[in-house]
Amino acid sequence: MNKDQVTELIHRYTKVSFIVKRMAESLIKDQLSDALTNGQFYMLRYIQEQGTCTSSNLAEAFFVNKSAITAIISRLKDKGLINRVRNEDDRRVVYLTLSEKGKNLFTETEMRIHLLLENFITEFNEDEISAFITTYEKLSTILVDLKKNQQEEL
Amino acid sequence: MNKDQVTELIHRYTKVSFIVKRMAESLIKDQLSDALTNGQFYMLRYIQEQGTCTSSNLAEAFFVNKSAITAIISRLKDKGLINRVRNEDDRRVVYLTLSEKGKNLFTETEMRIHLLLENFITEFNEDEISAFITTYEKLSTILVDLKKNQQEEL
DNA sequence: TGTTAATAGTTAACGACGTGAACTAAATGA
DNA sequence: TCATTTAGTTCACGTCGTTAACTATTAACA
Missing domain, CATH: 1.20.5 (Single alpha-helices involved in coiled-coils or other helix-helix interfaces)
Known part of the structure; x- marks a missing residue:
């Protein structure tokens, strides 16, 4: 090139x-x-996938400031979508899990997103879309590595 | 599939x-x-590409509310990056153009973004990245069409 | 022609999400 | 023990969205 x-x-x-x-x-x-904003949806998904996690985990995973996480979590908590449990072994740590309501809303939201996307994903050739996503993932990895390197330089 | x-x-x-x-x-x-936020950069680019445009053009191009455009434009104006000229033929209309300062900052910003991206775009095979972008553009078109259909239904 | 519609843009109140800095509380470790 | 680190919160602030109500101007039509 x-x-x-x-x-x-x-x-x-x-x-x-x-x-x-x-x-x-x-x-x-x-x-x-x-129902849920984009950011809130992805936070819920991460917590669900991990089963349980901390604010720091989320901040690291999404490359945002801890204060931003606190704000989002606080909104999710207000909506009754997550539970916060302090870790008795290390009382600085708060574990986050989805509440029943949170699980349900997450599942419902995920389903609707999938329904929306399914409508047009079939307009692509299978090989095309598959290759696209693979490259997208590779791009993501590269960007993440780049970001991490930048952070380490500080 | x-x-x-x-x-x-x-x-x-x-x-x-x-x-x-x-x-x-x-x-x-x-x-x-x-210097510039993401949104501001893309606004400047659109205005530059078009030579001149209106708030409504921007709102339509980026699928955001006119008030959001007003706010962004107002910040760009405060920074002295754009000029606003009222159209004498239709005094409701305000034409937006880049100021010299705006052109310079845009060019500089674009260059830095390119430098950043060039560093890793070469990690991809040419065919791979080319196919990726083509599919991405197709995805964009489909999403835009979908959005337009939704808007027309109102 | 004069009243009504539509259009371009602004403003105001609000919410979500990001930042940095200063803070509390708890754990660590020399 | 006392300084340092770590987890998380709070605060002040900025950006970018939204809707609703507004001004000014143009267009339409009875």
């Missing part, structure tokens, strides 16, 4: 990424009315 | 998309200190 080709690809990528991001936020919000 | 495969792909996609979004916001912000 020469320089011009790289520039062209970057331009095409950045152009699309902003709209895809907006659409992902917007379409799902339209579908889900006032 | 059977249902399980589709579910699996959607899961992989949504899992990565959130992190990629975060990284795109975060890495570039780290690079650019307190």
Whole structure:
């Protein structure tokens, strides 16, 4: 690849990424009315996948400040979607788990997102979409590594 | 593709998309200190590409409310990055253009983003990244169409 | 022509999510 | 023991969304 080709690809990528991001936020919000925001959904998913986790885990996983996590968790707690249990072995630590209500809302939300996406994922060739996601994951890994390196430099 | 495969792909996609979004916001912000936010950068780019445009154009292009555009434009105006000229033929309309300062900052920002991305885009095979972006663009088109259909239903 | 509609843009009140800095409480370790 | 580290919270702030109500201007039509 020469320089011009790289520039062209970057331009095409950045152009699309902003709209895809907006659409992902917007379409799902339209579908889900006032249930969960994007961020809240991903937090719930992480907690569910891990079974239990801490604020620090979330902050590290999503590369955001701990205070941001505290705010999101606090909203989820207000909605009764998660439980917070202090660890008696190390009383600084608070374990987060999904409440029954949280599990249900998460599952319902996930289902609706899948329904929305299923409608058009079939418009892609299987190989195409599969390769796309694989590259996307690779991109994610690279970006994450880059971010981690930046953080370590501090 | 059977249902399980589709579910699996959607899961992989949504899992990565959130992190990629975060990284795109975060890495570039780290690079650019307190110059431009992501949203501001894309607004400037649109105005530059179009030469001139209106708030309504931006709102339509980025699928956001006009009030959100007003707020962003107002910040860009405060920074002296854009000019606003009222159209004398239709005095409701305000044309937006980049100021010299805006052009310079945009170009500089774009260059830094490209430098950041160039560092790892070469880690991909040319065919792979090219196919990836093509599919990404297709995805974007589909999402945009879906959004437009939803809007028309109102 | 004069009243009504639509359109472009702004403003205000609000919410979600991000930041950094200062803080509490608890654990660690020389 | 006393300084340091760690987990988490709180506060003040900024950005970017939303809806609703508003101004000003243009367009439409009876």
